[in-house]
Amino acid sequence: MSRSAAVTSMMDVKGVKALEGVQSFLRRDEVFDFIKPVENPLVDTRKNILLYLEGVSVSFDGFKAINDLNLYIEPGELRCIIGPNGAGKTTMMDIITGKTRPDEGEVWLGSNLNLLKMDEADIANAGIGRKFQKPTVFEALSVWENLELAMAGVRSTWGAFRAIMSSSQRDEVKRVLALIGLEKSKNEPAGKLSHGQKQWLEIGMLLMQKPQLLLVDEPVAGMTHQEMDRTAELLLSLAGEQSVVVVEHDMEFVRSIASTVTVLHQGHVLAEGNMDSIQSNPKVREVYLGN
Template sequence: MMSRTLVAEGMNHQKEQLPETNPTAELLNEITRRDQVFSFLKPQYNPKVDVKNGMLLYVEGVSVSFDGFKAINDLNLYIKEGELRCIIGPNGAGKTTMMDIITGKTRPDVGDVWLGQQLNLLKMDEAEIANAGIGRKFQKPTVFEALSVWENLELAMAGEKSTWHLFRAVLSGEQKCDIERVLELIGLETQSRMLAGKLSHGQKQWLEIGMLLMQKPKLLLVDEPVAGMTHQEMDRTAELLLSLAGEHSIMVVEHDMDFVRSIASTVTVLHQGHVLAEGSMKSIQDDQRVREVYLGQ
């Protein structure tokens, strides 16, 4: 009987020695610490993104299928800060789907898409991605034709967009300087008071690029910017995009090979949702696989 009592007392003594976990106390302890940021406030972090080499956009292992068709198949793409990258490929290669994924319009089945080390684009919606610094220009220009060029740029300016705010807003000197700077970049200084609907096709394309620039983007996605342009407008568009590189990263999807040659330092060729080849324009032209699937040779 005594031995049972001793055993019971020993077990009770062991229980008393065990530290009790108190979630409330642990949270309070974390909140009151001054040597670190709260865990719920810490930004996401992807150690695989090599920002030391200026990496801005990181797309790796991305795949997506539509009704059994694999539009993107294990896509790997890396864009550096200030880089101007041309993306080419035959129809159905996955170029538009790739841009849809980057901008949040389409969610991939698998893979990673990051802007820098801290922005996981797959956990953000389209508006959040746009506000984070990714601007997209579609093939067909979408400008407010009943408004002037200046008013289009003013409406596109980064900041609050509520109706009441826009109605009461008065441009600061800095904001006016931003608009004037963009007007000069896109070559529409003398058309600033002209209705956008009266611009030529090429001028509307430049205005839309200017509207994206008013958002101060880190990355510009530009889809077939010279479709339907005259040769003079194409030359001016090439000058514009080259002038933006360095301050912005730019991804240009284009079919016109003459235009690509005029701006490209690095070209990525997509085929069946995968990177077929990547390198200088000369290396791409000399690649037999590219000749077979894209150039038809």
């Protein structure tokens, strides 16, 4: 075969492959790679510790927001973190999620992922989801579309709505809808939901990412008593599937969900134990609960 004929043959092969690629992309029965869930890195929990903070300290303009903090969260555990304003609760979550770098100490997910060597996006992809106090949902989109957009592996709005969901992905959205109690509202715009329902939707959006650890900041602030009870049921149902760390000020709510409570004071663990031992601890009563 002459050189020109060989080149022409190679171009024909490339052209066929390119055409096949375009035709494959245009297929509506195909679940594309960019919507398929991304496998999280292997998290080694053989030592029965999912989240590990030891000797962590950080200062801002001379103020020590976190001071030699040690915290250990087990797989599937539901842990409540309480403490007065300025105790370091938000800074602690910022450190875990990579938003703030400590001056010293160690932070690990399992025994093989050093979170201090990872950026925020990598930490989220590794399996840590964070819910802030104020719910952040796409109010113009339906409840279903919010969950679909949050699905693990989706990286753009265009990509989410161009591709066809598989039956297993649809089943996952339905499962999460049932879990957060919003099946009847699945076609409603998220902006029409109550405050509590928006909180549940955002938790559902995090669950679509299949996290191993959920950080939840003051989930019942501004809720009715009925919404608080439903939120307690939801968080309790999540424990076991993933670890859940809840930062909360409402002691009645904390008592309803907590098996282990950690009290932070001046960036350090002041006390840790069940709710009864925490409420009877004289140091905790002095600095936080009041006499």
